[in-house]
Amino acid sequence: MKDSEQLDLAFAALANPTRRAILARLAQGETTVNILAGPFDMSLPAISMHLRVLENAGLIIRGRDAQFRPCALNAAPLKAVALWTDQYRSIWEARFDVMDAIIKAMKDKADG
Amino acid sequence: MKDSEQLDLAFAALANPTRRAILARLAQGETTVNILAGPFDMSLPAISMHLRVLENAGLIIRGRDAQFRPCALNAAPLKAVALWTDQYRSIWEARFDVMDAIIKAMKDKADG
DNA sequence: TGATTAATTAACTGATCAGTTTAATATAAA
DNA sequence: TTTATATTAAACTGATCAGTTAATTAATCA
Secondary structure (H helix, E strand, C coil), X not given: CCHHHHHHHHHHHHCCHHHHHHHHHHCCCCECHHHHHCCXXXXXXXXXXXXXXXXXXXXXXXXXXXXXXXEEECCHHHHHHHHHHXXXXXXXXXXXXXXXXXXXXXXXXXXX | CCHXXXXXXXXXXXXXXXXXXXXXXXXXXXXXXXXXXXXXXXXXXXXXXXXXXXXHCCCXXXXXXXXXXXXXXXXXXXXXXXXXXXXXXXXHCCCHHHHHHHHHHHHHHHHC
């Protein structure tokens, strides 16, 4: 798969608060589907499908332990996201008064 | 809007290669819709809608200059994305042989 | 074996996405 | 005042999303 498609999948997977919460839980350690589902007011199949999205994005890895399917975080795609985002770091670190001036100038043109 | 919803919008906006390419172009400087549309094999309304998604996510700011609607990058949401992602930095920076061992162990259990 | 537990699959629904074409709006230029 | 340019809006389509309930699979336990 192309890098770009990997980013598509990672960003899409991260665009959901339930899935981000699942990753936050997995950052503390590997666990099972039922335990992951616990905090959410949502059916188990719904969680199962979120896990599939995360797995397809490479953000989790699933194993098997008897009737359990332990999930573990795989942070590699997050590194790719961070590298992509870092392209823009110098821009968001630019002095804010400068940014504000640009934004204000555009708005003035638009409104006036 | 809640921080979490801002992240939802930012991640969703970034989950599309056309929109990421638009941001890359805007990193070089503000420009108009037609010029942004140039490289893409896609109708102008399609680009216009992508720009709306980016605007709703706060990733671009739009002004007005006669019949032109200049677009400028606003990197603030990217900073939020970077901060969110950084929570996981220590995990993806963990030694890879350790990660590999964990992954291998899970797969062995699954297969064997 | 039969019952229980863990998790997924299947089938369905309503909402949103990404694109199209056609029509409309706003400004500039002839 | 007509015409051209830049852009958006509207209406539509097919695909994907996020959830549901009911059924199924896989393993454990009594």
